[in-house]
Amino acid sequence: MxxxxxxxxxxxxxxxxxxxxxxxxxxxxxxxxxxxxSTTPYNPYRVVLTSELKPARGLQPHRATIHPHSVxxxxxxxxxxxxxxxxxxxxxxxxxxxxxxxxLRHALCESGQEIAFLTDHVGHYPNFEYLExxxxxxx
Numbered sequence: 001m002x003x004x005x006x007x008x009x010x011x012x013x014x015x016x017x018x019x020x021x022x023x024x025x026x027x028x029x030x031x032x033x034x035x036x037x038s039t040t041p042y043n044p045y046r047v048v049l050t051s052e053l054k055p056a057r058g059l060q061p062h063r064a065t066i067h068p069h070s071v072x073x074x075x076x077x078x079x080x081x082x083x084x085x086x087x088x089x090x091x092x093x094x095x096x097x098x099x100x101x102x103x104l105r106h107a108l109c110e111s112g113q114e115i116a117f118l119t120d121h122v123g124h125y126p127n128f129e130y131l132e133x134x135x136x137x138x139x
Contacts, residue, residue, distance in 0.1 A: 047112040064115035071101050073120035091124045
C-alpha cells in the first residue's frame with residue numbers, strides 16, 4: 001500500500017470517528033454497568049451509587065479514593081490548607097481553610113466515594129487534637 005493511500009485512509013477513518021463522536025451531546029451506550037446484558041446504559045457523566053450495582057460473585061462493589069490530601073497536609077489546597085489573614089499558608093498561627101475543607105467533602109460526596117484513604121503528611125498532625133484531624137463534621 002502506498003504512503004499516500006495509507007495517509008488518506010487514516011485521515012478518512014479519523015474524520016469518520018470524529019463525526020461519530022461529536023454528533024451528539026449524549027454518548028452512545030457502549031456497555032452496561034452490569035455487563036453486556038445490563039439495562040443500564042453507560043454514561044461517563046453519571047455517578048452510579050454502588051448500591052445500584054449488582055454484586056459480582058457475592059461481593060458488593062464499593063467506591064474508594066486513594067491518596068487524597070486534606071487541609072492538614074502541606075500540599076493540599078494549593079498549599080493553603082491553613083491560612084493567615086493575608087491568605088498565605090500558615091499552620092502555626094493560621095486558621096483552617098474552610099472553603100478547601102468543604103470542597104474536599106463536596107467532591108467526595110458528589111463523586112459517590114464511600115471510603116477515602118487520606119494520605120496527609122505527618123508534619124502538622126502533632127499541632128492539632130486528634131478529633132480535629134479526623135475531619136468529622138455532621139451532615
